[in-house]
Amino acid sequence: xxxxxxxxxxxxxxxxxxxxxxxxxxxxxxxxxxxxxxxxxxxxxxxxxxxxxxxxxxxxxxxxxxxxxxxxxxxxxxxxxxxxxxxxxxxxxxxxxxxxxxxxxxxxxxxxxxxxxxxxxxxxxxxxxxxxxxxxxxxxxxxxxxxxxxxxxxxxxxxxxxxxxxxxxxxxxxxxxxxxxxxxxxxxxxxxxxxxxxxxxxxxxxxxxxxxxxxxxxxxxxxxxxxxxxxxxxxxxxxxxxxxxxxxxxxxxxxxxxxxxxxxxxxxxxxxxxxxxxxxxxxxxxxxxxxxxxxxxxxxxxxxxxxxxxxxxxxxxxxxxxxxxxxxxxxxxxxxxxxxxxxxxxxxxxxxxxxxxxxxxxxxxxxxxxxxxxxxxxxxxxxxxxxxxxxxxxxxxxxxxxxxxxxxxxxxxxxxxxxxxxxxxxxxxxxxxxxxxxxxxxxxxxxxxxxxxxxxxxxxxxxxxxxxxxxxxxxxxxxxxxxxxx
Amino acid sequence: xxxxxxxxxxxxxxxxxxxxxxxxxxxxxxxxxxxxxxxxxxxxxxxxxxxxxxxxxxxxxxxxxxxxxxxxxxxxxxxxxxxxxxxxxxxxxxxxxxxxxxxxxxxxxxxxxxxxxxxxxxxxxxxxxxxxxxxxxxxxxxxxxxxxxxxxxxxxxxxxxxxxxxxxxxxxxxxxxxxxxxxxxxxxxxxxxxxxxxxxxxxxxxxxxxxxxxxxxxxxxxxxxxxxxxxxxxxxxxxxxxxxxxxxxxxxxxxxxxxxxxxxxxxxxxxxxxxxxxxxxxxxxxxxxxxxxxxxxxxxxxxxxxxxxxxxxxxxxxxxxxxxxxxxxxxxxxxxxxxxxxxxxxxxxxxxxxxxxxxxxxxxxxxxxxxxxxxxxxxxxxxxxxxxxxxxxxxxxxxxxxxxxxxxxxxxxxxxxxxxxxxxxxxxxxxxxxxxxxxxxxxxxxxx
Numbered sequence: 001x002x003x004x005x006x007x008x009x010x011x012x013x014x015x016x017x018x019x020x021x022x023x024x025x026x027x028x029x030x031x032x033x034x035x036x037x038x039x040x041x042x043x044x045x046x047x048x049x050x051x052x053x054x055x056x057x058x059x060x061x062x063x064x065x066x067x068x069x070x071x072x073x074x075x076x077x078x079x080x081x082x083x084x085x086x087x088x089x090x091x092x093x094x095x096x097x098x099x100x101x102x103x104x105x106x107x108x109x110x111x112x113x114x115x116x117x118x119x120x121x122x123x124x125x126x127x128x129x130x131x132x133x134x135x136x137x138x139x140x141x142x143x144x145x146x147x148x149x150x151x152x153x154x155x156x157x158x159x160x161x162x163x164x165x166x167x168x169x170x171x172x173x174x175x176x177x178x179x180x181x182x183x184x185x186x187x188x189x190x191x192x193x194x195x196x197x198x199x200x201x202x203x204x205x206x207x208x209x210x211x212x213x214x215x216x217x218x219x220x221x222x223x224x225x226x227x228x229x230x231x232x233x234x235x236x237x238x239x240x241x242x243x244x245x246x247x248x249x250x251x252x253x254x255x256x257x258x259x260x261x262x263x264x265x266x267x268x269x270x271x272x273x274x275x276x277x278x279x280x281x282x283x284x285x286x287x288x289x290x291x292x293x294x295x296x297x298x299x300x301x302x303x304x305x306x307x308x309x310x311x312x313x314x315x316x317x318x319x320x321x322x323x324x325x326x327x328x329x330x331x332x333x334x335x336x337x338x339x340x341x342x343x344x345x346x347x348x349x350x351x352x353x354x355x356x357x358x359x360x361x362x363x364x365x366x367x368x369x370x371x372x373x374x375x376x377x378x379x380x381x382x383x384x385x386x387x388x389x390x391x392x393x394x395x396x397x398x399x400x401x402x403x404x405x406x407x408x409x410x411x412x413x414x415x416x417x418x419x420x421x422x423x424x425x426x427x428x429x430x431x432x433x434x435x436x437x438x439x440x441x442x443x444x445x446x447x448x449x450x451x452x453x454x455x456x457x458x459x460x461x462x463x464x465x466x467x468x469x470x471x472x473x474x475x476x477x478x479x480x481x482x483x484x485x486x
Numbered sequence: 487x488x489x490x491x492x493x494x495x496x497x498x499x500x501x502x503x504x505x506x507x508x509x510x511x512x513x514x515x516x517x518x519x520x521x522x523x524x525x526x527x528x529x530x531x532x533x534x535x536x537x538x539x540x541x542x543x544x545x546x547x548x549x550x551x552x553x554x555x556x557x558x559x560x561x562x563x564x565x566x567x568x569x570x571x572x573x574x575x576x577x578x579x580x581x582x583x584x585x586x587x588x589x590x591x592x593x594x595x596x597x598x599x600x601x602x603x604x605x606x607x608x609x610x611x612x613x614x615x616x617x618x619x620x621x622x623x624x625x626x627x628x629x630x631x632x633x634x635x636x637x638x639x640x641x642x643x644x645x646x647x648x649x650x651x652x653x654x655x656x657x658x659x660x661x662x663x664x665x666x667x668x669x670x671x672x673x674x675x676x677x678x679x680x681x682x683x684x685x686x687x688x689x690x691x692x693x694x695x696x697x698x699x700x701x702x703x704x705x706x707x708x709x710x711x712x713x714x715x716x717x718x719x720x721x722x723x724x725x726x727x728x729x730x731x732x733x734x735x736x737x738x739x740x741x742x743x744x745x746x747x748x749x750x751x752x753x754x755x756x757x758x759x760x761x762x763x764x765x766x767x768x769x770x771x772x773x774x775x776x777x778x779x780x781x782x783x784x785x786x787x788x789x790x791x792x793x794x795x796x797x798x799x800x801x802x803x804x805x806x807x808x809x810x811x812x813x814x815x816x817x818x819x820x821x822x823x824x825x826x827x828x829x830x831x832x833x834x835x836x837x838x839x840x841x842x843x844x845x846x847x848x849x850x851x852x853x854x855x856x857x858x859x860x861x862x863x864x865x866x867x868x869x870x871x872x873x874x875x876x877x878x879x880x881x882x883x884x885x886x887x888x889x890x891x892x893x894x895x896x897x898x899x900x901x902x903x904x905x906x907x908x909x910x911x912x913x914x915x916x917x918x919x920x921x922x923x924x925x926x927x928x929x930x931x932x933x934x
Binding site: 004005006008009010013017018019020021022023024025026029030032035036037039041042043045046047048049050051053056057059060061062063064065066067068070071072075077080082083085086088091093094095096097098099100102104105106108109110111112116122123126127138139140141142144145149152174177179180181182183186224227229230253255258261262263272278279282283284285301321322323324325326327328329330331333339341342343344345346347348350352354355358359361362365366377378402405410411416430431432433434462465466467468469471472474475476479480481482483 | 487489491492493494498499501502503505506507508511513514515516517518519521522523524526527528529530531532533534536539540542543544546547548549550551552553554555558560562563564566568570572574575576578579580581582583584585586587588590591592593594595596597599600602603605606607609610611616617619620622623624625626633651653654656657659660661663664665666706708709710732733734735736737756757758759760761762774780781782783784785786787788789791792793794795797798799800802803804805806807808809810812813814815816817818819820821823827829830831832833834835836837838839840842843845846847849850867881884885888893896915916918919920922
């Protein structure tokens with residue numbers, strides 16, 4: 001550690017300090033060695049820090065200042081829907097009756113919690129146009145895997161044992177092919193056309209009797225609506241496959257087009273994206289899965305049902321794929337999403353998408369003159385630029401991203417999707433004002449000009465952050481993954 | 487449409503449409519084919535004002551029997567523990583909770599360092615070399631450990647003790663089905679894994695043996711014996727462990743565990759009706775490059791300053807796609823932060839003291855039940871849970887206990903047919919002597 005470094009909590013530790021206040025020890029204490037088998041009483045204490053409560057608060061406050069959150073500034077991270085995280089959600093999730101309820105209590109004592117989940121399911125059924133929803137999956141990727149396991153169970157129940165392949169577009173999120181593998185499938189890639197949409201010819205070529213499913217994000221990761229969605233669904237359905245909707249981009253189509261009406265059989269949502277999670281620095285999320293009627297029998301156990309006026313956990317599901325998670329999903333995140341939906345209402349959710357799309361198109365048009373626009377048509381909630389022009393001047397997309405840090409912005413998603421060179425993927429969301437969008441665009445234009453006039457300032461960025469560019473190569477070659485006492 | 491989360495004014499909208507070169511927002515949706523276009527608005531509940539919604543949801547929450555108003559003896563994998571007040575203050579800092587995954591390390595040093603500290607603390611408690619940044623929960627962490635074992639050993643069988651949490655085993659089976667892996671359950675004898683039966687089940691086709699420590703019944707598994715059986719057959723030794731218990735128990739790493747998983751809910755994370763909690767995943771150095779999920783590593787910047795980055799990403803889905811070791815992307819970062827704060831608050835002394843208090847109070851309660859004439863089933867060395875035999879259905883008894891403000895234990899008959907009318911009772915450091923005595927008395931009255 002040198003004196004410029006932020007101390008680790010272990011480096012602040014001083015023997016003899018404490019930061020806790022445990023309940024009184026009001027029963028007779030026995031010798032621990034008599035309460036455990038020989039050899040099972042821990043000899044050396046775990047080296048956890050010894051610090052006071054104020055030390056802890058100062059430490060984490062210092063760390064928080066070294067972190068950029070959505071409340072710190074604009075966060076136009078494509079495909080991540082970094083919209084405002086309403087504060088009422090946080091309050092509601094902390095109500096004793098939601099935060100401090102045990103999942104294995106008698107059903108009669110958790111009717112409020114079950115009622116909320118049931119009503120959230122009903123709302124998501126309407127929003128997605130599906131026939132049933134499970135709230136069990138913990139995150140988007142977990143939802144993908146759950147959905148694919150449902151599809152596998154469906155095919156197997158039909159005696160269709162040779163459907164071993166899942167088709168994903170070349171623009172798909174990395175989780176799609178990874179989830180397919182974990183669910184026991186092989187992945188086949190379908191190409192995009194030069195217009196950025198699924199190549200129908202190529203799709204016809206790759207579908208067949210071995211197709212289990214096609215996974216699709218719509219609008220896709222380029223921010224473009226798959227206009228031929230009905231044909232796509234038909235091609236896959238005719239081959240006997242199912243069509244899977246990756247809900248990462250649902251913010252683009254709320255009240256405009258529902259997956260269930262587009263021919264999708266299974267959908268997962270990312271409640272931490274579209275429905276204000278929040279993201280928590282990487283989680284927890286929630287990834288509910290919606291299905292059409294023919295897949296309902298396979299949904300994971302338990303299902304939350306209503307019998308008369310009572311909400312129950314239904315475990316009697318003989319064809320279920322089984323459990324995908326202990327208990328009932330990330331309840332706390334589901335409470336936040338429910339609170340958000342109830343804060344917005346039907347007209348609010350419609351406006352969400354309209355403004356998200358308006359904002360993206362506005363930024364795209366303002367930036368089109370300064371950066372290459374690979375797909376020159378209306379985008380949905382996000383759009384991609386290419387840094388090709390800047391690359392020729394020696395400035396990479398990575399440099400542009402790092403330069404944005406100097407101005408207090410979180411950069412857009414970069415180098416994704418993979419089918420666009422030097423990709424910059426921008427998603428403003430609906431909660432940002434025109435002033436914020438304009439300021440960001442102005443800085444992007446300034447960086448484009450710097451690239452022409454003074455490229456070093458971009459290439460060497462960032463200049464104002466607490467650390468500069470970090471040596472990731474050494475980090476991977478000689479991994480240091482925990483604190484070691486000097 | 488005016489809404490506090492939507493800042494656009496009519497004037498803004500007009501100017502923006504002009505820049506785009508369209509006359510209405512509708513035009514921006516002209517690429518959605520008429521046939522799939524949704525007309526009108528969703529048939530969902532109308533929006534409520536902040537005040538009205540808060541009131542409605544408060545009343546809804548109030549319909550649940552919560553652990554603040556009631557005295558809980560329910561555990562079975564989720565526990566009512568001391569939550570240092572400071573935890574919620576730290577995780578409520580919006581620089582943490584409104585951030586995305588730290589993909590831009592220069593402006594994410596706070597989160598990255600916090601995870602690095604979390605990884606260190608998990609290694610310390612488990613006695614392992616490497617820990618990742620978190621998993622969804624203990625159940626999926628355990629399932630991923632089985633998948634890693636199968637991949638690493640190129641074997642297709644997993645032996646799991648029946649004394650592992652029933653819901654975790656169910657999750658394991660679902661994951662195993664995805665990967666065409668066979669799961670074999672080893673029987674329990676006298677409350678712990680039957681070593682003789684386990685020896686007979688394990689051979690060189692078995693990728694891993696999984697036990698829970700302390701097990702689902704609260705008992706201390708003989709890790710030494712289990713380790714010898716699986717390692718003699720060159721499979722991996724996987725231990726699912728309550729990390730609080732490791733304040734007093736010899737860590738699984740000392741017994742030669744290859745993978746240790748579990749849930750850090752015990753450290754500052756509310757029960758929250760089952761989630762979000764916080765899975766952890768720790769391994770030996772030799773398995774470092776096969777770990778699922780994110781890892782944070784220490785490095786330096788161009789001026790030699792210490793910094794932290796996401797590292798060894800070649801394992802992960804966004805790089806490796808279909809060849810990734812796992813599909814996990816979002817994890818439980820904020821809850822890992824909560825657990826870190828709680829582990830920090832407890833510190834070296836506190837974690838031992840808290841673990842010991844669980845042991846002492848559970849032992850006191852068990853003794854009190856014995857003295858009151860109850861039969862303790864499969865009695866033996868335990869952490870903070872034990873099994874009491876009742877003469878009535880547990881569900882019926884629990885409903886009556888609740889009327890007295892007590893949340894009773896877990897109904898073991900749900901998972902073990904031979905244990906109907908058996909209650910798994912958890913006693914944490916939170917329970918006072920008076921609460922324990924009252925519980926014993928009330929249960930005694932209902933048992934008559």
